[in-house]
Amino acid sequence: MLTLLQRPKESGLCLIRKLAWSPDGCYLAAVMFHRKSGEPFSSVLLWDLNTSADAELLETFPSRIMSLTFAAGGRFLATGVSHNAVQVWDLQNNLEVRHLPNEPLPERSTRDRGSVYVPPNASRVVAYHQSNVLISYCRNQWFRWNLEQPDSEDVHKTSTAINIESIVLTPDDKKLLFVTRDGAIRQCNNAEKPWRHQEVMNRSMQAERIILSRCGTSYAFAEGSQLLVGYLSKGMHGFKTLAGHKSFIYAATFGPDVNTIITGGQDGSTRIWNVEREQEVEQFDWGIGRVTAVEASPDGTIVAAGGDGDQNLVLWDLE
Numbered sequence: 384m385l386t387l388l389q390r391p392k393e394s395g396l397c398l399i400r401k402l403a404w405s406p407d408g409c410y411l412a413a414v415m416f417h418r419k420s421g422e423p424f425s426s427v428l429l430w431d432l433n434t435s436a437d438a439e440l441l442e443t444f445p446s447r448i449m450s451l452t453f454a455a456g457g458r459f460l461a462t463g464v465s466h467n468a469v470q471v472w473d474l475q476n477n478l479e480v481r482h483l484p485n486e487p488l489p490e491r492s493t494r495d496r497g498s499v500y501v502p503p504n505a506s507r508v509v510a511y512h513q514s515n516v517l518i519s520y521c522r523n524q525w526f527r528w529n530l531e532q533p534d535s536e537d538v539h540k541t542s543t544a545i546n547i548e549s550i551v552l553t554p555d556d557k558k559l560l561f562v563t564r565d566g567a568i569r570q571c572n573n574a575e576k577p578w579r580h581q582e583v584m585n586r587s588m589q590a591e592r593i594i595l596s597r598c599g600t601s602y603a604f605a606e607g608s609q610l611l612v613g614y615l616s617k618g619m620h621g622f623k624t625l626a627g628h629k630s631f632i633y634a635a636t637f638g639p640d641v642n643t644i645i646t647g648g649q650d651g652s653t654r655i656w657n658v659e660r661e662q663e664v665e666q667f668d669w670g671i672g673r674v675t676a677v678e679a680s681p682d683g684t685i686v687a688a689g690g691d692g693d694q695n696l697v698l699w700d701l702e
Contacts, residue, residue: 386698388430388438388687399689399696400425401450402678405457409433410474411687412441412460413676413696414448427451427462429474432698441472450549454510454517459530461517463508469519471530509550509559518559518573520547545569549592553599560602560615562593568604570615592634596641597683601658603644605632610646612658625656627663633675638701639683645701647674653688655701669697 388411401414411430425448428438441460450463461471508519515530523545546564552573553560560570570581593604603612610632612623630649637644643664644656653674655665672692679686679701689696 388696388698397695398673398691399676401448402676402687402689403451403453403460404678404680404687405453405460406455406681407457408680408682408685410453410457411698412451412453413438413689414451414462415695416447427460429460442470450508452508452510452517454515454530455513456515459510459515459517461508461510463519463521469508469517471517507547507550507561509552511556512552512554513556516556518550518552520550520561551593551595551602553595554597555599558599560593560595562604568593568602594635594637596637598641601637601641603635603637605635605646607631608648610635610644610656612644623658623661625658625661625663627654628652633673634677636677636679636686637683638679638686643683643701645677645679645686647677647688647690649673651690653677653686667699669699671695671697 397415397417399413400416403412404410405412409432411432413428415426415428417424417426424443424445426443427441427448429441430438444464447465448462449465452461453459454461458475459471459473461469463469507521508517510517517528517530519526548562548564550559550561552558557573558570559573560568562568593602595602600616601612601614603610605611608628608630609624609626612625614621625644625646628646628648628650632646632648635644635646638655642658644658645653646656647653651668651671651673653667653669654663656662657664669688669690670692671688671690674688674690676689677686684701685698686701687696687698
């Protein structure tokens with residue numbers, strides 16, 4: 384079954400950069416990058432999949448949104464923004480809270496949803512799977528806090544400067560895995576103080592995002608037109624290579640099991656792969672232009688794909 388989700392008509396020329404599902408699969412959030420009247424800006428959209436195919440516009444920013452994540456219970460939605468701040472929406476309450484220190488923020492539109500601003504210096508965020516704890520990173524500092532206890536901030540400074548592109552947490556919330564701009568994949572023990580980074584692999588690559596399987600044993604990242612799938616237990620050895628896209632792969636997500644991956648790319652195709660056999664299983668062209676984001680639902684059975692065409696976002700059932 385294929386479903387088209389509608390975006391606001393006044394959004395102009397745009398593309399979907401990030402997608403995130405709520406843990407219960409009832410909500411889908413998207414980051415949309417716009418170029419309207421020559422001025423680029425970003426917005427955060429939210430679809431309630433139980434009630435409507437129309438999006439709710441949560442916020443508009445005059446800057447780039449770097450990351451998007453739901454916290455464990457689905458109550459909180461967080462974005463990391465390029466002006467070194469994190470915004471968190473409380474989707475159950477309409478209260479606005481500022482996390483200390485209370486610093487000036489860029490101009491923003493006023494919406495009904497409550498929000499929590501967490502300055503300073505955060506642009507990459509990831510949420511725990513088992514509690515309402517958020518981790519963010521910027522300017523060589525890790526920030527960790529409980530969203531239900533705003534004064535619970537825990538700060539860790541790194542010994543060396545690192546530029547992080549994306550962060551994921553293992554399902555048990557014990558390990559962080561992240562991609563750095565120098566072409567390395569690193570991990571650290573989430574319980575250690577201070578956090579010590581251990582290099583998983585280092586190779587010349589241009590990966591902007593790393594994905595992790597639901598069981599936490601496999602990871603994947605794109606290198607040009609191919610996707611490499613690795614195993615945490617094997618480090619730099621035993622990679623599977625998924626090749627077939629005609630140009631750059633922009634996005635990827637694991638399906639319902641560790642052996643299924645879905646990719647989207649510059650060639651406008653969305654492809655399903657069998658990892659073990661390193662073979663393409665199926666290919667789709669949904670007419671959404673370049674496929675810039677794909678994300679599977681929490682159970683892996685429904686996939687959302689976003690692009691830069693007139694119809695920006697589609698959902699389809701893998702089964």
